[in-house]
Each structure stands twice: as structure tokens, then as C-alpha cells.
Amino acid sequence: MLFNSLPFFVFLPLVILIYYLLPYKTRWIFLLFTGYIFYGYLHPQFLILLFLSTFVDYLFALKIYNAKGVFEKRTYLAISLVFNISLLFIFKYLSMFLPDADPMLVNIKKATEPVKGMIMDAIYFSIPIGISFYTFQSLSYTFDVYFKKIEPQTNFARYATFVAYFPQLVAGPIERYKHLSSQLFANHKPVYANFSKGFRLLLMGFFLKMCIADNCGTYTNLIFENYKNYNGISILTGIIFFGLQIYTDFAGYTLIALGSSICMGIELMDNFRTPYLSTSISNFWKRWHISLTTWFKDYLYIPLGGNKVSIPRWIFNILLVFLISGFWHGANYTFIIWGAIHAFAYLAEHFTKPYINLSESKHKILRIAGGIKTFAIVSLAWVFFRAETITDANDIIYMVFNSTTSGNLQIDFKIWIVLAVFVVFDAMLLNNRIDNFLVTKSKIFRWSIYFLLLACILMFSATVKHPFVYFQF
Amino acid sequence: MKANNIIIKITTIAVFAVALNYFYTFTFWRKELKNEAPDLLKLQRIADSCDILYFGESSNISYNPLTDTIKTSISGLIAEKLDGKILGDITHEAYHAGIYLPLIKRISNKNKVKSIIVTLNLRTLGPPCVHSGLESALQKQALYYRNLPPLIIHLWAALNNYDNQTEYERDYNLWKQWANDKLEVKGIDFNYLTVKQWCEAEKFRLPDGTENMEKRTLADHYVKAYGFVLNERNVRINDLDNIVNHCKNKKIKLFFNLLAENTQYADSLAGHTLVELMRYNRDYLMKKYNNMYVTTIDNLEKVEGKDYTDQNWTTEHYNYKGRNAIAANVALIVNSKVH
Numbered sequence: 001m002l003f004n005s006l007p008f009f010v011f012l013p014l015v016i017l018i019y020y021l022l023p024y025k026t027r028w029i030f031l032l033f034t035g036y037i038f039y040g041y042l043h044p045q046f047l048i049l050l051f052l053s054t055f056v057d058y059l060f061a062l063k064i065y066n067a068k069g070v071f072e073k074r075t076y077l078a079i080s081l082v083f084n085i086s087l088l089f090i091f092k093y094l095s096m097f098l099p100d101a102d103p104m105l106v107n108i109k110k111a112t113e114p115v116k117g118m119i120m121d122a123i124y125f126s127i128p129i130g131i132s133f134y135t136f137q138s139l140s141y142t143f144d145v146y147f148k149k150i151e152p153q154t155n156f157a158r159y160a161t162f163v164a165y166f167p168q169l170v171a172g173p174i175e176r177y178k179h180l181s182s183q184l185f186a187n188h189k190p191v192y193a194n195f196s197k198g199f200r201l202l203l204m205g206f207f208l209k210m211c212i213a214d215n216c217g218t219y220t221n222l223i224f225e226n227y228k229n230y231n232g233i234s235i236l237t238g239i240i241f242f243g244l245q246i247y248t249d250f251a252g253y254t255l256i257a258l259g260s261s262i263c264m265g266i267e268l269m270d271n272f273r274t275p276y277l278s279t280s281i282s283n284f285w286k287r288w289h290i291s292l293t294t295w296f297k298d299y300l301y302i303p304l305g306g307n308k309v310s311i312p313r314w315i316f317n318i319l320l321v322f323l324i325s326g327f328w329h330g331a332n333y334t335f336i337i338w339g340a341i342h343a344f345a346y347l348a349e350h351f352t353k354p355y356i357n358l359s360e361s362k363h364k365i366l367r368i369a370g371g372i373k374t375f376a377i378v379s380l381a382w383v384f385f386r387a388e389t390i391t392d393a394n395d396i397i398y399m400v401f402n403s404t405t406s407g408n409l410q411i412d413f414k415i416w417i418v419l420a421v422f423v424v425f426d427a428m429l430l431n432n433r434i435d436n437f438l439v440t441k442s443k444i445f446r447w448s449i450y451f452l453l454l455a456c457i458l459m460f461s462a463t464v465k466h467p468f469v470y471f472q473f
Numbered sequence: 474m475k476a477n478n479i480i481i482k483i484t485t486i487a488v489f490a491v492a493l494n495y496f497y498t499f500t501f502w503r504k505e506l507k508n509e510a511p512d513l514l515k516l517q518r519i520a521d522s523c524d525i526l527y528f529g530e531s532s533n534i535s536y537n538p539l540t541d542t543i544k545t546s547i548s549g550l551i552a553e554k555l556d557g558k559i560l561g562d563i564t565h566e567a568y569h570a571g572i573y574l575p576l577i578k579r580i581s582n583k584n585k586v587k588s589i590i591v592t593l594n595l596r597t598l599g600p601p602c603v604h605s606g607l608e609s610a611l612q613k614q615a616l617y618y619r620n621l622p623p624l625i626i627h628l629w630a631a632l633n634n635y636d637n638q639t640e641y642e643r644d645y646n647l648w649k650q651w652a653n654d655k656l657e658v659k660g661i662d663f664n665y666l667t668v669k670q671w672c673e674a675e676k677f678r679l680p681d682g683t684e685n686m687e688k689r690t691l692a693d694h695y696v697k698a699y700g701f702v703l704n705e706r707n708v709r710i711n712d713l714d715n716i717v718n719h720c721k722n723k724k725i726k727l728f729f730n731l732l733a734e735n736t737q738y739a740d741s742l743a744g745h746t747l748v749e750l751m752r753y754n755r756d757y758l759m760k761k762y763n764n765m766y767v768t769t770i771d772n773l774e775k776v777e778g779k780d781y782t783d784q785n786w787t788t789e790h791y792n793y794k795g796r797n798a799i800a801a802n803v804a805l806i807v808n809s810k811v812h
Contacts, residue, residue, distance in 0.1 A: 002633075004631075004632055004633075005632055005633060005634070006629070006632050006634045009632075103641055103644065104644060104648075107641070107644045107645040107647075107648045108648050108652070108669075110645055110648070110649075111645065111648035111649040111651070111652040111653070111669075112652050112669075125641060210631055214631070414501075447485075450486075451489055454486070454489065454490070454493075455489075455493055457628075457631075458490065458493055458497070458624050458627065458628060459493065459497055459501060459624070459627070461627070461628070461631035462631060463505075463509065463613075463627065463630035463631050465609075465633050465637055
């Protein structure tokens, strides 16, 4: 089910209502049930993968916990890892190494031999939604059991509830068992403050997704698919618009997830903290997709030795983390280049810090320069993230400075209105979140903001279909 | 106290939304309609200036650019032949009954229009058109034709609250139908059980035994376009039924203009069985809608094969001779029924 769809507008209030009507001891069963409905609504055939991933991790976490020796423990961890990585490899990356498939032939197969056809479809065209998210969430649980940070859940259904909790199931935040499980099984009372918090988050989330991301997406598609027909300024605008699209799309999704969840008294972790106001790349990664960044930090970077190793080894660690993070996004070399750009920028910043340190400068103007520099690097990397091929990405960057065509991107004035609202908001919020920010303001101010966001959503939301960008991961 | 507070807040938001709807109607709505659904604006413009409205697709306005000196549309030719009645047209490529329906619903009792001619294109009732890649865009337009507050329509469009499957998904539905729908009609001997089997097994060999791939492709296309059996489960039949019922309720005189199809080519390329099936489907429509007191004008075989402008594809695009033949037949019947 998509957040920005009418069924969700019926689903969410209904779930919240039933959740509070049920005795608290049975609520988690209901959440498990709703998670599977939410996930299976569009592609029921992928429920089996979700179930399989959940079951294997549940089983091996128990085996790890009960293992007698280190070798046995490691073997079980390896099996769990291999299983999860195989799942990701088959359904996300295998097509990269196979000859191209004709979508029509896959459809014919589906029509005549449904099982074979569905498998081909899943490998080539319909990547199971959210597979990277829930496998990472499941893996974090196995690692936590292995590192003895938590005790394993002995009840399979309870563990399945943790994996399939619908607000964060398909695009995160990638939650940790310790943080989420204590809330999932707790007795939450219907508190007015939670509903009002949820309403604010939902409002802002829908504004970001429907007004900013989807509107920017229309222009981004125009530029990235026809960049040869546009002049340099238009291409540059398209690149900046993509940066805005991906941020507001993902941040919007996260806010909707957080808002939906808090209405049931369950607080999910933050995923974004105004990342485009970062003054350095290292700062950017503390504010962008926080749940994934911390995942890589906890389960890859630190086990590799983190920064408590020799400099060459540390450089290797940084490169590896960024490259894997790029590859996590999808089966395309463009994502690896994206990761590499961030890695090199991160390392360059680190080694030049003693000489040039814009982000921690006492002068505001230098900090602003640091912000512009960071935004430029991030935008450059986005070109590789969005382009179909590395050649396309190179051409797009080249054309920004060398385009000889006069094609101009015509932007509707409505877009400027919503962008102005967004920029003012982002600047106002800084490190704060909308719900926490508004709670300190006067009633008149709060309601003005509600009306402004509501008016923007109702009048200026894009009417072109743009799926959530991170759904493909 | 809390409950009162919530009620006040919800009411305030509702009042705000209503006020916003008015604001939107007078500011941004017309521009949005111009972009998304210009035919509704045209309908509103002409519904009071004509007696009869013709709803057509590309067949209405296509012509042979090489041979046609007269390029008048079918509706234009009908208008010339009508006795003292003014005929207007709503024409849009790929439109079908499912899109005409919400547009027809926008004709009000107060409008001058009291009769409508709806193009009935046999091909649009078949799986390739039902599952066409154009369908999502058409369904979005149909949403804009619905009689709802502008802000609701805008929000519905933003939430993609219409049939907006991807081309890939539609293609799958199409193959599912070709692979599974049985070709069973009393009195017709099909050599194959399904369209898929028909296309796979039939090699469309030429008399000398060789295979002409160009002709085979075209023959394959004919089988896929016309190889379906009409019945009550067909979604377009459901749309047509809804048009009939709506017109009955609103006392609008309804004509179905069943367009000509290239039966001669169908015969020579895919064999007589296909033509028999096309005729069966024609008879099904004629019988069904005449029984529902709708004048259904049969033009299925009114145009000769050479008078189709697309000789290498299945379309209902005719040269002047073909358009005029259809227009004359329609005008004759409309003149006898509308006074």
C-alpha cells in the first residue's frame, strides 16, 4: 500500500481505531496482521519472501543464542548472513549479471506458467518492495543477538511483528529491535498529544511528498530523460530539483511513517535532520538517512575497526562502507560511483581539515561557503544516482557547462510558491522537527501553518504519478 | 471538553476546505482543466449551441492526406446531411465508452443538447484496447470529467485515485486474457481454443508455402484485435450499458454508431472464422442495444477494404468515400428519428 493513496487514508484511521479498541495484550497480533495486509496489498506474491526472511532470522538468532562455542555461533551467523545476502542478490542484483529479458516474454510466462513467470518477474522487473529495508532490519537483530546486545525473541509471531510493523516496513526507518520491540508490546493509551503530534508529522510528510517531491519529479524526469534538448541552466535546475525531490520524497515518507506510528504511541527513530543545511560531507552523513548510516556504522564500520586502526586501513574502511552503501541502493554501477564520490569527498575533507575547515569556522560567511560546497558535492553525486548509465551522468555534467541548445525548462509558478514555503520551513526548522517546533509556538501561528500546508497539499500537489523513490531499493 | 475541542477543530478544517474549494474554482481550476481535460471545457461551450452531440475518436477526424480533397470529419459530413439540426462533436483519440460515460453525465437537462451519437468501435471492446498503454492517461481524464468539487478531483488525481496501472501491468492482463479466454461461440468452428494458441499455431502461409512475415505480423494483429467474444463480463459492455441507462434517465436520445472494420482484410489475412466472429460480435451489440431501445446503426461492413487509410494496421481510419458512406447511413437514421 502506498502512503499517498486513498486506501491508506482509510487504512490508517481504521487501524488506529481498532488498535485502541483491542485489549492491549492482543494489539501486537493486530499490528502483525495489518503489516501483512499493508505489504501484500499491491504485491501479495512477495509476502512469502517477507515471511521467509523473518523466519530464517528468527530461527538463526535463537540458534546463535543457544550455541555452545564460538565456531557454532559464527556458523549460524554466517548462514543467516548468506541467506539474507542471497535473497538480496537474487531479487535485486542478479538481473545485473543475466542477459536482458523482454518484459513481454515475462508477461507471457506469467500468463501461462504463473509460478515461473512470477519468479522471472521478481528477478527482472518487480523488485520486492522494501526488500533492502526489511532484510537489513532483520540482520540488525541477528547481529545484536550475536553481539549479545539483546536476547532473542522466543515467540515467532512477536518477532514477525517487529519486522512487519507497517509504518516502517517498506522504506524505513530501519529500526533496531531494542528500540522498537519495547514499544510494540507496551500498553499505549490514546493520548491527545500523540494524535496532534502525528497530525503535524503527517501534514508535513504529505506536503513534502505531494507538493515538493512530486512536482520536482516531473521536471527532473524531463531533464534527465531529454537533457540533450536543454540549455545548461535548465539542466542545472533539473539536477537541483532532483536533490530536492529525493530528499523531500524520502523525508516525506519518513514523516508519514513517524506520524502514523506516533498515533499508536510508538515512536520511530529520526531519519533526516535538514541535511541540505550541512556545512560538510561528514555533517551531511549525520543528517541524511540516519537509520541506514548508523546501521553501516554499527554493523560494518565499527566491526572493521572504525577509526581505531592505521590510516591506510581507515581509508579502506571508509571506502568500503560508502561503496557498499552505494551498492545497497541498487544493481547499477551509477550507485557505486555515487558512493565513491561521497567517500572521496569525505576523505578529502578529513585530510584538509587542519588547513581548511569551513564547517567549524568562526565566520558565518565561511560556514555558508561550506554549506554551498557540500550542497554542490552532494548534487554532483545525485547526478550519478539518478542517471540511467555512467555515460549519461557524464554527459549531463558536461552539458551543464557546454550545452549549445536553447531549450528552456518552463516551470509553473505554483512550483515556486511551494518551493518558497519549503525553503522557509527548512530554514526555520534547522535541527528541529516540525512537531517539536510547532509545539513551542502560539496557537495562531500553529494553525496558520496547518492551513498553509493543507492549502498547499489540496491546491498544489502534483497530479503526475511518481512512486516513492526509495521503494525501488 | 476535549471532544468539543476536537469537533471544533475538525469543523474549522472542513470550513477551510470548502472555502478553499471556492477559491480554487475561481483561480487555478480552469487552467488545470485546459491541461488535463480540455474536452470538458469544449462540452460546456457547445452543449447549449447544438441539438445533437457526436462523441468520436480518431476515426472521426482522420483522412487520407494523399487522395482526399475533402477532409471533412464524419461528424462534419453528418452535420451537412441533417435536416435543420445543429450537430457538434467531442472528438479525442482513443476515447471509448468508459471515457464517454462521465462526459455524457456532464450534459445537464438545462442544456440544448437532447440527442447524442456515440461512436461504437468494435475494436475498443477487445482486450488490446481494454488493456491499452494509453488507458492510464485516459482514466485520468475521465476523473476530471466527474461531477465532483474541483479540489476533490485535484486531490484524487494527486493520490492517483484512478485506474493507473503501468503499461507492464496492463500488458500482463492482456496476455492473461489472450492465453485464457476461450473462443467459444455456437455456430462458429474455431480451430484454436484461445487467441494465443491461434497466433502460435497459425503460420499464415502464403499459397506457395513460404511465409510472408509482413503479412503474418498483420494477420497476427488482426487475430489479436478482433479475436474476442463479447459477453456481459466485458468492461466496455458495462460502460455502454451505463451510458444507455443514464441517457434513459436523463431522457437523452441515444444513437450508437457502430463503425466499419476491415472485414475484407480480416478475411484474406486471418480467414473467414475471424470475420464470422466479428459478425457475431456485431450481432450481439445490435441485438442487445436494440432490445434496450437504443438505435444502433450498423456500419460494420459499409466501407471497402481499399478505402481504409491504414492499409498496414487495424484502424477505423477511412478516406472520404468511407467517411461519407458512414455519415450518410448515420444521417439517414438520425433524420428519421430526431424531429
